[in-house]
Amino acid sequence: MRFYKDFLEKSLFRIFPFILLISLFTACGTARKFSFSIDKNYPAKSFNSRVRFLVMHYTALDFESSLRILTQQGVSAHYLVPQTPLDKKNKLFLLVSEHDRAWHAGVSSWQGRSNLNDTSIGIEIVNLGYKDEPQGRLWFPFTPYQIQMIKKLAKDIIDRYKIHPTAIVGHSDIAPGRKQDPGILFPWKQLYQAGIGAWYDEDRVKELHTQLQNQELNILKLQQDLKKYGYALEESGILDERTEKVIQAFQMHFRPSDHSGVPDTESLAILKNLLEKYF
Ligand SMILES: [Zn+2]
Structure with missing residues (x-):
């Protein structure tokens, strides 16, 4: 009887590592087998594109x-x-x-x-x-x-x-x-x-140009209008370097014949028309 008990204990001790290994393999196998599926039948109504x-x-x-x-x-x-x-x-x-x-x-x-x-x-x-x-x-x-x-x-x-x-x-x-x-x-x-991008109406700009010629240039208002259109600048009321650069960028786009960055009534008239047309 004692011999039999020793034999059983020794055998169990020997096969224990194998039992452990088999259990581990089984556990890993189960993890590896796990997968998921995606249901695409419920698309959300609310989303938009990254591209603006x-x-x-x-x-x-x-x-x-x-x-x-x-x-x-x-x-x-x-x-x-x-x-x-x-x-x-x-x-x-x-x-x-x-x-x-x-x-x-x-x-x-x-x-x-x-x-x-x-x-x-x-x-x-x-x-x-x-x-x-x-x-x-x-x-x-x-x-x-x-x-x-x-x-x-x-x-x-x-x-x-x-x-x-x-x-x-x-x-x-x-x-x-x-x-x-x-x-x-x-x-x-x-x-x-060809239907791409913004541009001004020449007749309306002529009208606005005539109106603006009798008015004093208001830098703060000009900065506000440039900002409203899209340009990033501070509304300081001062014709600083940044404002001149923004005016120059605007002129390069819409009045390239003179793009000195100096504010003038024609550029102002174009900007006003763009704002009334698109905003
Ligand atoms: Zn570039």
């Missing part, structure tokens, strides 16, 4: 360098538009999915929002930007092919995300002074005529 703004840029580089830098370095954009057709299908490049944040805007603000990478789609257009010559700054034009491409692409994006005309902006609008792109030759008026 469309931002236009030029790359200030040739095509090869633009493609390399926008794909290999710490900057990117959703789309890249080449200068000339690269193939018979008029190819353009999607570098970042529209669902993701591309790194194109940097420090930026528009219509009360900052960090526009979060809420925008960025289009980079291959264009050398400008060069400073003794006779002044020389801007490189966009090609008719690019303008055609931008119209098609922008219209598609705007329709899909229902982007407001005043939310279609240049990099210079959302980062005044820090950025110059897409520059004074960007065809904003032409895009407006």
